[in-house]
Structures are given as C-alpha cells and as structure tokens.
Amino acid sequence: MSIFRFPFFKNKSSKKHAIENKDMINDAYVLPEHVAIIMDGNGRWAKKRGLPRFAGHKEGMDNVKNIVRVANKHHIKVLTLYAFSTENWKRPKSEVEYLLKLPIEFIHTYLPELIKENVQIRTIGAFDMLPEHTKKAVQSAKDKTRENDGLILNIALNYGSRYEIIQAIQLIAKDIENDQLDVEELDESVFSNYLFTSELKDPDLIIRTSGEKRLSNFLLWQAAYSEFWFTEVYWPDFNEAVFEQALVDYQNRKRRFGGV
Ligand code: FPP
Secondary structure, X not given: OOOOOOHHHOOHXXXXXXXXXXXXXXXXXXXXXXXXXXXXXXXXXXXHOOOOHHHHHHHHHHHHHHHHHHHHHOOOOEEEEEEEEOOHHHOOHHHHHHHHHHHHHHHHHHHHHHHHOOOEEEEEOOHHHOOHHHHHHHHHHHHHHOOOOOOXXXXXXXXXXXXXXXXXXXXXXXXXXXXXXXXXXXXXXXXXOOOOOOOXXXXXXXXXXXXXXXXXXXXXXXXXXXXXXXXXXOHHHOOHHHHHHHHHHHHOOOOOOOOO
C-alpha cells in the first residue's frame, strides 16, 4: 500500500517543488496532523484466545508503542489515545487497577525508546484524580520528554469530554466573576482555550477500532470537523497496514469545513 505524501512534507527542496506545482495542491493528499484513536476491543481480543481481559489490555499497551512508531514514520504531529475514560471507573475494581497501572508499565518499558524517538508525552483528563503511583510515573515521563519536539503522544487518561466541557464552563464563570474575561469576548476560540486540548489543533482524523461506531464521550467539542474512520480490527491487532489504510482513506476525503 502506498501513501501519497505531498512533497511539502519532505524537505526544503521538495517544498520548492510543491510551490512550483501549485496546481497539485489538494487537501485530499495531505496527511492528518492530529490523529486520535479510541483503542477498543482489548477484551474481545483476549476472549477470542481464551485469555483473561488483562491479557488483552497488556497486548493493547504494547501495541501503543508500535502505532507510535508508525505515526512517527508518517510525521504525524499529534497522536491522542483514549486510554482511560471517566466512565471506565465503573469496571470491576481489579480491572480499573490494572488499567491504571498500564501507563506505569508502558513508561517503564518504553520511555528510553520514546526519548530516542524524540516523542513528547502529554496527557488530557482529570489528572489529579488518578492514583498517586500513576500520577508520579506519568508526570515524570512528561517532565523527561518536555523538551522533545517530535511526535506528541497525548494520552487521554481519566478523560471525559462532558467533564472537560463542564470544567471549562466553571473556569470561564470564575474568570468572568474575577473580571479576567469579558462575557462579550467569549467565542469558540476563547472557549477552546479552556479545554484540556487548548494547545493542540483539533483532531483531523478519529479512528475507532473493534467495530463500534460511537464517540463514547471522546473529544466531543474538538471532533466538530474531524474525519471518522472505523475498523472491525481489535486494538491489539491494529497494525501498520491497518493504520496506513486509515491514512490513505483520509487522503481521499474532501474536507470542506462547512464550505463548498
Ligand atoms: C477498551 O477495550 C480499551 C480500554 C478501556 C483500555 C485501553 C488501554 C490500552 C490499550 C492500553 C493503554 C496504554 C497506555 C500507554 C496507557 P475494552 O476493554 O472495552 O474491550 P472490549 O470492548 O472488547 O471488552
């Protein structure tokens, strides 16, 4: 499978080439800058193999590293991964504990490689409500990769979009009350600045694995103009070829953002 890479992305000389071939400029061939993934199907992957759900989550955690490598290869700027939602607390205690230990294991196993690959780790979500050991490991990984300017690996951890929107409204109300913000100034761009994703562009492409076709409280505001891509493949099996299929399909979409 070949991904058409618009020359602009390659180097200075190809940038010149791109400018000389203005008629080639076509958004349909641009790769997404921000890809967000709902990593679903770990449990079913495990069940199919007669394994406990934990085994599926562990395999899914290892797959994160594979997909980071592919995202890096295609110069994607931001990869947001839905690792733990505000609704995931409803799962059995043992599964919740396991899911919240996975970021620690991920960092322990892969941080040296991620640093070598110039990846910057960030998170979105209600960070303070996470267990101390999870916070400590993740905060340390964020600190150690802060200066990296390659791919941003943005892990949605204890993230829920409705919670994010409510907390934005609370912050806005406080700023208005304290004369830090004039109510007339409030527009979409100002509102976006109060979200966890304030420093990131909206996702260009949202992928969900495992055949489910819903957002599940993920990036509701930010997804206003995202392209969606669904696959039956369970997250642990979501490999380079499947990811590249999503990228090729994205390249063939026409994004009009409400225009013509
Ligand atoms: C949904 O599958 C998946 C999750 C709730 C957890 C996703 C987490 C990972 C893939 C690992 C996290 C990695 C890092 C780096 C923190 P499910 O359990 O709902 O699957 P099912 O619908 O088949 O039961």
